[in-house]
Amino acid sequence: MNEVPVTVTVNDERYRAFVEPRKTLADFLREDCVLTGTHLGCEHGVCGACTVLIDGDAVRSCLMFAVQADGAEVVTIEGLAPPGELGPVQEAFREEHGLQCGFCTPGFVVSVHAFLAANPRPSRTEIREALSGNLCRCTGYQGIVRAVERVAAGIAGAPTAAPTATGDEAAS
């Protein structure tokens, strides 16, 4: 099959590759960029495990082709905090037991970043609505909802409440 060149900036690093036009962005990130934190839970746009930020917006990378991301700025779970560190959302998930098996977690954390950037002081109902695009089978969502409330209340053990980790900078 014909391969075409793409250039994508992921977590502030530039990746150039030749890919088949049908290759999904998720597979490009996982295989060509070896950023395996982006997970595939359904490959049909429902579970949210594959969520990444593209130019600041939360996007399902299973529903997009790599060629469509040509020239875009992508932030994945690996790029939300400096290596070895947890950003405020990640810290809150840990504090509130917002993960068990961890498979859905990258998608939730990335989605929450985008959500809180747009709505830094959400109500509990707004949080539950916002999270409804991501599926988790382990936690019953209890710790995840608490984690988002914790970040919004500015008690995640981080200097600021808003998610200002590298993700937002790269996306801006």
Next chain:
Amino acid sequence: MSTAAPATPTAARFIGTSVKRREDRRMLTGHGHYIDDVVVPGLLHAAFVRSDLARGRITRLDVEAARELEGVRAVYTAADLNGGQHEYWQTMVGRDAPYPPFRALADGDVRYVGEPIAIVVADTRYIAEDGCELVEVDYDPLPPVLDPHVAADDTEQVVHPELGTNVASEIPAMPNPDLEAAFASAAHVFEETISQHRHLQVPMETRGLVAHWDPGARTLRIWASTQSPHEYRAFFARYLAIPENCIRVTMDDVGGGFGQKVFAMREDMTVVLATRKLGRPIKWIEDRRENLVAASSARAEDVRVRMAVDAEGRIQAVDVEHTEDVGSYPVPGPGSSAAFTAMMFTGPYKIPRLGFRNRAVFTNTNGRAPYRGPWMMETVGREIMMDLVARELGLDPAEFRLRNIVRSEDLPFTTPTMMVYDSVTPHETLLQAVDLVDYEAFRAEQERARAEGRYLGIGISVYVEPSSMGFGLMSQEVATVRVDSSGKVQLIMGTASHGQSLETTMAQIVADHLGVDIDDVVFIQGDTDIAPYNAGTGGSRSAVYSGGAAREASVRVHEKAIEIVAHAMEAAPEDLEIDGGVISVRGTPSRSMTLREVAELAYVGTDSLPPGMEPGLEATARYKGPRFTWSNAAHICTVEVDVATGHVTILRYVVSEDCGVMINPMVVDGQIDGGVVQGIGGVLYEHMIYDDNGNPLTTTFLDYLVPTAAEVPDIEHGHIETPAPGNPGGYKGMGEGGAIGSPPAVVNAVADALAPLGIRVTNQPLGPNDVFALVEAARAATT
């Protein structure tokens, strides 16, 4: 060396506290390592051609075009692979259990939609799927066997012609004159059939594996997404007739299992046979459609329950006829959970007599596999029956339960199935849950709401969980605790934690019982070359069994370290204590040695060890536990039903549970929550649907509805902490309980809400259409 464990840790710093998880950092930063992240040199990718017919003969199977496709390395059918199979059986149920006829790939006929027919192995997954498109299959359709009640007595239309019957396994009715006499003389006898529909386990990470047969070394390497690496190794040793020591199975992070990932299934077998033939590493990652259609299913079963009650509302006898739909290729064995359903049917109540019969029936559907509390039809059947009967008797469901529930003064209590509850608290948890939800206040509110034409309901469910069942392979667990030469600790276990947080909780146990900081303990699991033979993770057994082993190994190392220091410092062992990796003379902290110094003596300065002591500072303990460790809980759910739309809204959800000593309360609550939401999902949203031809209709997450955060209530917890008498830590397993207790609580709440309309709820699911249909039928009946 003494094996008697002290009753309490030297310093209980970690056990009992909500230590934050040690798993989290890697998972939160995208550095978890799941099966699809495994890459090895020369890796090929597999995809399956599957049946799109429920039952029929294969009249033509043409794989030539697929074989020709560039990038395809192999296409195999039954003719190529099935001859490589030897024995097929699972260790847990043993060689002599009844099994479906086994085959990796469909051979000559198909028996459910999704049955694997051919495997395409290619350079990329994309090409493998292209190859699948080129495989042509023609069928001669046969009428599918779909209704287990019909199929059970049918010897003409059979799922497995080799067997000549659709009955996979059976528990026959026993003549029981005492039981019949109780029914004959009872003041009241009630009968009802209660069912639950087909649910799916739905781990967010689908199944998958990488397998590599090395033809030079003649070894098999499997990277698995499994709950039990050793079962995979043992299974494939038998399956391929090669020694276990030629197989290495490892698992890393696993994205959920819920029972689906305990046993090797047909795709695993096919991939292993394919690599054996090809000598190249092959990866197969299930896609979601495959997972929803062909991985495994659960819960498709019903019970016909007769209940005899005396004039005071005390239950005298229960008689149960249980039918399970086990699909076509269930695991393990015949896929039946009936023995445990029978065993637990009387649950937390003083019911003196039980009759039970079961038939597990093959159908042309996705095979049954364990799902969180596989036997939980007992709780569903009993707790829904409790409410139905209470209403008939004019008693409040809480009151009816209180008249029958096992109380502390009844202990030890022997059930009619000869189970002995030594330490359970169903009465206490029920009272606590009633208190937490403020039952009386809700009844008053319900009264007011009814006056306004709103339908509120409250549902109770109480159960006893037979956690940590100590049968066969499951009767023991093992841990190695090793202090390395730098004084740090390795904990090596045969567990396969996949969300249960064992990396944290087991380290808590070691830290306390050895006397080190938790950050000095590294947890290693999931590698059959490193970890001793073991049953893995499932069956709510890790706290009791793995915890028991970790504790015992820690205690032994602790005692040895104390002996070494006592000898080196000329102190009495009983004057020494260890904390934070430092052993000191009690009251004289200046006289101390670090664990590092002890390790140096143990490995290098061996002449300074006590005379006759074996060098080294490690211990492996195998813990054999009791047959049962009973935990228990009471769930109460309140709902509002919109009778105009059939929509059910959960208002509150309260759980009071007793899992003995809690190693990590945060983890306990997290396990409860996950299970409760799976149960809520099962009642209100999830339903794997087949049409009349055996075609699955719920093939995506748009059709099979897993609950999201928007549908789920806040879950409130209460705890009663009664230490288990049967294990030194006092732990009770609880991982499955949430999923056991929640479905009948939700059903009963909906039924309670609709009771003024004369509606009785015995079936699930209770999605808006189902509830609306109940309301319509009730209205039609009264007009």
